[in-house]
Amino acid sequence: MVLGREGGTYRVLIAGIERIAILRGKAKRDENERAVAGDRVLLDQATLTEDMVGITGIEPRKSILERRVQGGRGTRPVAANVDQVVVVIAAASPDPIPHLLDRLLVVAEANDIPPIVVVNKVDLASADGIHAHLSLAGYPVLETSTRAATGISALQARLVDRESVFTGPSGAGKSSLLNAIEPELGLRVGAISAKAGRGRHTTVTATLIPLAEGGFVVDTPGFSEVGVWAIEPGALDQCFPEFSAALGECKYGDCMHRGEPGCAVRELAEADAALQPRYASYLSILNELEGLPQEWE
Ligand SMILES: Nc1nc2c(ncn2[C@@H]2O[C@H](COP(=O)(O)OP(=O)(O)OP(=O)(O)O)[C@@H](O)[C@H]2O)c(=O)[nH]1
Ligand SMILES: [Mg+2]
Ligand SMILES: [Zn+2]
Numbered sequence: 001m002v003l004g005r006e007g008g009t010y011r012v013l014i015a016g017i018e019r020i021a022i023l024r025g026k027a028k029r030d031e032n033e034r035a036v037a038g039d040r041v042l043l044d045q046a047t048l049t050e051d052m053v054g055i056t057g058i059e060p061r062k063s064i065l066e067r068r069v070q071g072g073r074g075t076r077p078v079a080a081n082v083d084q085v086v087v088v089i090a091a092a093s094p095d096p097i098p099h100l101l102d103r104l105l106v107v108a109e110a111n112d113i114p115p116i117v118v119v120n121k122v123d124l125a126s127a128d129g130i131h132a133h134l135s136l137a138g139y140p141v142l143e144t145s146t147r148a149a150t151g152i153s154a155l156q157a158r159l160v161d162r163e164s165v166f167t168g169p170s171g172a173g174k175s176s177l178l179n180a181i182e183p184e185l186g187l188r189v190g191a192i193s194a195k196a197g198r199g200r201h202t203t204v205t206a207t208l209i210p211l212a213e214g215g216f217v218v219d220t221p222g223f224s225e226v227g228v229w230a231i232e233p234g235a236l237d238q239c240f241p242e243f244s245a246a247l248g249e250c251k252y253g254d255c256m257h258r259g260e261p262g263c264a265v266r267e268l269a270e271a272d273a274a275l276q277p278r279y280a281s282y283l284s285i286l287n288e289l290e291g292l293p294q295e296w297e
Helices: 025-029 098-110 128-133 152-159 174-181 192-198 221-225 233-239 264-271 273-291
Strands: 002-006 009-014 017-023 041-043 052-058 064-068 075-080 084-090 115-120 141-143 163-167 208-210 216-218
Touching: 002 208, 009 041, 009 052, 017 025, 025 052, 084 098, 084 152, 098 115, 098 128, 098 233, 098 273, 115 174, 128 273, 141 152, 152 174, 163 174, 233 273, 264 273
Parallel strands: 017 052, 084 115, 084 163, 115 141, 163 216
Antiparallel strands: 002 009, 009 017, 041 052, 064 075, 208 216
């Protein structure tokens, strides 16, 4: 299991022990076959006794989280085999922005990685608004407070034996939650970490942190900046689970669910007030996607 990469070397976990590894042979020649955090790799047995273990190949990935290369030339893998995205938002301080939450959920959906939502800081305000916003989407919504020490074990149970990427707005309490779950981590808490992190996003790859109970968390602060860019506009509707009953029911097969006649998605949204903010997020992300140069251009 690859925990992370620093330049040309990898930190890998072999039978519970962390070792340094480098690519060898075919794995080294094939530039596209770069291993990333979360990859299961094949090792050269003969190198197990050496200082640097040889990686000879990468096992097929069950999922891959990708980020756009700066300047828009293709994508680059960030983390492999991610099982779930944990979207952390605060009930207050900073106040939740439903549209930002929806963007993060869309990024997870577009990468085919199931998300869960954690509403932290419930000691400051109620999570009812978030529950209402997501009532029809069907995502698990947990409530936590690191201050009041509530909901931590329920979140911890969700992380066991899985690889989870934490994402969410700065100040929501991601590092605080991880520290509450795994006190040995000693992650930096406070607004400063975001600023320091932002500048490094382009160069630092994701790092997997092993959890004592089994499982890994990924501490890339950049996931929220992976952005919605890689999504084909016509596939955005599939990133909103509550639209599913209406998909395929529109009058036009290529309906984008804006104002087209006979649009089943729009009818669904107009019939149910609970769906309207999510539909508004859909429209806003759609406009954004169509304003950006596409991958095939
Ligand atoms: N009231 C309250 N404050 C909290 C809670 N959890 C974290 N905080 C505070 O919120 C602030 C931000 O917490 P962090 O854990 O650094 O937030 P983060 O999501 O990691 O932020 P970035 O690293 O900037 O993305 C800190 O001052 C924490 O002490 C909570 O449950 N309740
Ligand atoms: Mg943090
Ligand atoms: Zn439609």
